[in-house]
Amino acid sequence: MAIFRLSGVHVKHCKNTAKMSAVRIPVPKTVNVPMSMHIGAPARPIVKVGDEVKVGQLIGEAGAGLSAPVYSSVSGKVKKIDEMLNIAGGQIQTILIETDGLQSVDESIAPFEVSTREEFLDAIAKSGIVGLGGAGFPTLIKLKADISKIDTLLINGAECEPYITSDTRTMIDDAEAVADGIALVKKFLEIKNVVVGIEKNKPECISSMKKALSGIDGATVRSLPSVYPQGGEKVLVYHTLGRVIKEGGLPLDCGVIVMNCTTVAKISKFIRTGMPLVEKCVTVDGSAIKEPKNVIAPIGTPARDLVEFCGGFAEEPRKALYGGPMMGIALTDLSAPVLKQTNALLVFGEKEATPPPVTPCIKCGxxxxxxxxxxxxxxxxxxxxxxxxxxxxxxxxxxxxxxxxxxxxxxxxxxxxxxxxxxxxxxxxxxxxxxxxxxxxxxx
Ligand code: SF4
Ligand code: SF4
Missing domain, CATH: 1.20.58 (Methane Monooxygenase Hydroxylase; Chain G, domain 1)
Known part of the structure; x- marks a missing residue:
């Protein structure tokens, strides 16, 4: 068994947008909504070119097994359904919607009345929610697992990647939704304990979550050292609970369900309003961005619209990433759409984007x-x-x-x-x- 250690690295935090509440971007002219924004089988389009769609309308049915449904993030008309290159380099069916700017909401959207685990899971199956910390694992599958051995719901509020502050803002601006999502999961999955793990460099998040969780029995907030990669699932489970996930195993094997703080906030919002996952808070930052911001954008918004909304480029862009500088994926162009699990768009100029030359290994260890x-x-x-x-x-x-x-x-x-x-x-x-x-x- 490999060793877990409180090693990792002390990265520069660069949390330039930590004090900035998220602002909503104007409705983009078009959105590209891919049928796969999750781990597992892609969704199947159920609309055709020329169809009118509304916000929250189902446009992609979940595929077989591990999958998640996809909903329209805008109102407008379907212009094209085609294979598009996704950021991981694969071809994926994508629905292009031309927006009408009205953001008319689908008439079927209504809050859920849930009183049993089955009803809760039936609702989550319709939510389109996936792990929003970056992994994109369908939330329903996680919640449907055998819960007999689960004693702890571990909420990931570490947000250890430099620059990214979208979870930070959720824990400050939407603490009640995070707490409500936690209460729902705790109640319907009958989980005894809740631990929210937050790096100690986010004192505002720690105090806001402590306040929001005060009415929930068995819920605590744990302040964690600011060490990257504190938010890695195995690392977080070890550092907050002292439990080791065995090689090839899952948190479930040691009695834990791990969920991201924004994911549970979305669960609350979905159950309380009926609106599925159609928008995402994205941190837009980096040396080439003129006015860094936290931006709420419809799923499918092209990266270039985020850049424009943030005042355009401060310098010639040399490298763009979806995600943080440690684990983010480089974009080949700025048409790449915001996905369900996109938490940051970083764009860097010459200095930050040019790596130093590679030299031979000096066996320093x-x-x-x-x-x-x-x-x-x-x-x-x-x-x-x-x-x-x-x-x-x-x-x-x-x-x-x-x-x-x-x-x-x-x-x-x-x-x-x-x-x-x-x-x-x-x-x-x-x-x-x-x-x-x-x-x-x-x-x-
Ligand atoms: S990338 Fe892999 S090998 Fe490198 S530090 Fe992380 S886990 Fe270890
Ligand atoms: S041992 Fe080699 S590869 Fe590892 S850190 Fe040192 S120089 Fe780099």
Whole structure:
């Protein structure tokens, strides 16, 4: 078992927008709503070109198994349904809607009356809510799990990535919704304890959540050291509860459900109003952004509209990311739409976007010292280059959560995360082939 340690790295926080409540962007001219903004099967479009749609109207039915429905974030007309390149590099069916600027709401939207676990889960199935901390895991699947061994609901309020403050603002401006979402999940899943983990560099969030949770039995707020990657699920479970998620296991295996603070706030809003997940708060920041802000935008809003709303560019943009500088995904152009799990758009100019030159490894071991799992990136790199998946398995590269601490501390500026990603793929393919061989042998 790899080691969890209070290592990680002390990153510059750069929380420039922490004091800025979110402001709503004007309705964009068009939105591109992808059918996959979650882990699992894509949703299936149920509208056709030319259809009029309203805010909150179902436009994509959940696919089979692990999936989530998709709703229109605007009112207007469907102009196109086509495959589009998503930010991960795959082609995904996307519905382009030309807006009418009216934001007329679907007539069927109404608050839910829920009094049993089944009714609560039936409602969540219609919410379109996925993990909003970045992972995009369908919330229904998490809540439908076997809850017999669960004793703790752990709320992730760490927001440890530099720049991003969208969860921060939720915990300050929407603390009542976070508390109500917690109360709903706690009640219907019959969970005894609630712990909200917040990094200690967010005192306003800590006091606002303590106040909001005061009426909920068994709910506490835990102040955590400001160490990246405090918000990583396994790291958070260990640092707040002292429990270790075994290799290949889930928080469920050690009695915990982990949910992001904004996700539970959305659950509350959905149950109380009936409006599914159609908009997202996005931190727009970075050296190339003229007026950084927290922006509430309809799902599908192009990144360029966010930039325009934030006063345009302060300098020539060189690099744009959805997400934080440690784990964010680089955008190839600014037409990329805001997704359900998008929490930041960062755009950097020349200085921040130009990486220092890569030099040979000096075997200093800093990458190992700062990895929360004690992985050995230099050995992983060697095994990958030697095309040796068996050694990669022994080195537990599969545990790498791509947090970027190793790259961040490396004096040689080596792109360790990229190498680890490729090594993980090599190991996964090897394990698939090995399983096939074993099954073939078993079947004679
Ligand atoms: S990216 Fe992987 S190897 Fe590097 S510090 Fe994070 S978990 Fe460890
Ligand atoms: S931190 Fe960089 S230079 Fe040091 S051992 Fe790791 S890869 Fe090599």
């Amino acid at each position: 800093r990458c190992i010292d700062h990895c929360p799992f004690g992985l050995d990136p230099t050995a992983i790199s060697k095994a990958y280059k030697a095309n040796d998946p068996e050694t990669l398995e022994k080195l537990k590269v599969n545990l790498c959560m791509e947090c970027g601490c190793c790259s961040y501390v490396c004096p040689a500026r080596r792109n360790i995360v990229q190498r680890n990603k490729m090594a993980k793929t090599m190991l996964r393919n090897f394990q698939i082939e090995r399983k096939k061989r074993e099954e073939a042998q078993k079947n004679g």
